[in-house]
Amino acid sequence: MFFPRWDRARRWGVKRVWHLPAQGRCDRASKNILIKDQPPHEDELHCLLIHEICHAVSSPYHGRRWQDRMMKAGDKADKIGHKELAEMLDEEVKRQRLIPKNIDREAYDLIYDIVTALPYIKFNRLLTRVAAEYGMYPREFKVRFKRSKKIFNQAKGFMKTGKSKSFKVK
Numbered sequence: 603m604f605f606p607r608w609d610r611a612r613r614w615g616v617k618r619v620w621h622l623p624a625q626g627r628c629d630r631a632s633k634n635i636l637i638k639d640q641p642p643h644e645d646e647l648h649c650l651l652i653h654e655i656c657h658a659v660s661s662p663y664h665g666r667r668w669q670d671r672m673m674k675a676g677d678k679a680d681k682i683g684h685k686e687l688a689e690m691l692d693e694e695v696k697r698q699r700l701i702p703k704n705i706d707r708e709a710y711d712l713i714y715d716i717v718t719a720l721p722y723i724k725f726n727r728l729l730t731r732v733a734a735e736y737g738m739y740p741r742e743f744k745v746r747f748k749r750s751k752k753i754f755n756q757a758k759g760f761m762k763t764g765k766s767k768s769f770k771v772k
């Protein structure tokens with residue numbers, strides 16, 4: 603209904619993946635829409651599926667092409683009387699637009715913050731935590747944010763010097 607030309611050959615499927623780091627994901631390689639768990643409300647499920655199918659038919663990113671497709675789906679939802687779904691789709695596009703452009707800086711700041719709060723955290727634990735914030739698996743995060751380990755070591759070093767100083771004051 604929302605994507606009349608998508609998957610005419612019926613090759614795509616929907617799979618539930620319990621360990622998925624985000625609510626949904628579009629796996630173009632295996633032609634699957636992956637969802638973590640089924641949202642309680644029907645409109646939420648539809649919004650989630652439409653979000654992912656928009657990736658399938660446009661691009662893996664949340665840029666202009668994806669946004670246009672989402673808005674088209676929103677118009678359609680509005681026309682067929684699904685006002686709440688239309689609003690949800692609109693909100694979802696707005697939410698994605700708000701995500702900061704300087705995503706690298708934000709990610710590395712987050713690493714710094716966590717190490718500052720938990721100076722004894724191990725790199726793998728930290729990676730799991732920050733990756734979850736970004737809806738990624740730890741290994742994906744490490745590939746996307748290549749300086750993670752370096753920033754982690756810097757933050758650790760910073761905490762250490764901070765500590766020895768306060769120790770001397772005592």
Ligand SMILES: [Zn+2]
Nearest residue numbers: 653654657664
């Ligand atoms: Zn997305």
